Amino acid sequence: MNTFFQHLRDPEYMHVLLNPLPVYGLAFGTLALALALLLRNYRVTVAALVLVFVGAISAWPVYQYGESAYDRVKSMSDAPGEQWLDEHMARGEKMIWLFYVLAGVAVIGVGAVLKWPRTSFAITVGTLVLGGVTLGTGGYIAYAGGHVRHREFRFEAPPPPRMGEHHHEEEQHGAETHEHATEQKRKQLEASRKQLEAAGGSPSASPGGSPGASPSPQLSPEQHKHDEHHHDQPKP
Secondary structure, rough: OOOHHHHOOOOHHHHHHHOOOHHHHHHHHHHHHHHHHHHHOOOHHHHHHHHHHHHHHHHHHHHHHHHOHHHEEEEEEEOHHHHHHHHHHHHHHHHHHHHHHHHHHHHHHHHHHHOHHHHHHHHHHHHHHHHHHHHHHOOOOOOHHHHHHHHHHOOOOOOOOOHHHHHHHHHHHHHHHHHHHHHHHHHHHHHHHHHHHOOOOOOOOOOOOOOOOOOOOOOOOHHHHHHHHHHHHHOO
């Protein structure tokens, strides 16, 4: 029993445990909606909408656990499995919003049917269409996920790499950002040096000078005129 509870803390285990719910739950929900259309019973419609909501909202923990388990699963996969994992993740990121929309429609449909039973037919048809599209999307996402660890399902070549290119773009963007920040800092230092020179001062140390060198003192205009007058006087 302790081993079981330890596995419940592993995101990869929870992802595998829960990932059938969005597909199987929506499959049962769409079947129940079809039955509600035949029976024209608003109670059956409400029950079907509840099943659709449970199946759709279960995609949220499945997605979150899958995101958390990505690095560990990728480290345990072979090269084709890594490519299928990236494809599985990319499909989930692009299409997860469909499940959230369907869950919201199901909740609104339950309230509408309970308050206005005559609207059950229209709500059932609309939810059934959206549920069918979402169910197909869930199968499309799960198809790539089944190829990650199950080599017996790999009847085709793996998809082209996705995440490698994405990481490369992030690293390139980070390098460009660092270079831009360095250039901005250099321009600020140059502007500060020019301001000091314009004010009659000098920086504490020249960029090319040695660390121990000290700047030569500069004479004020009055001292400079006094020295010129002293040099112009004739010697006795």
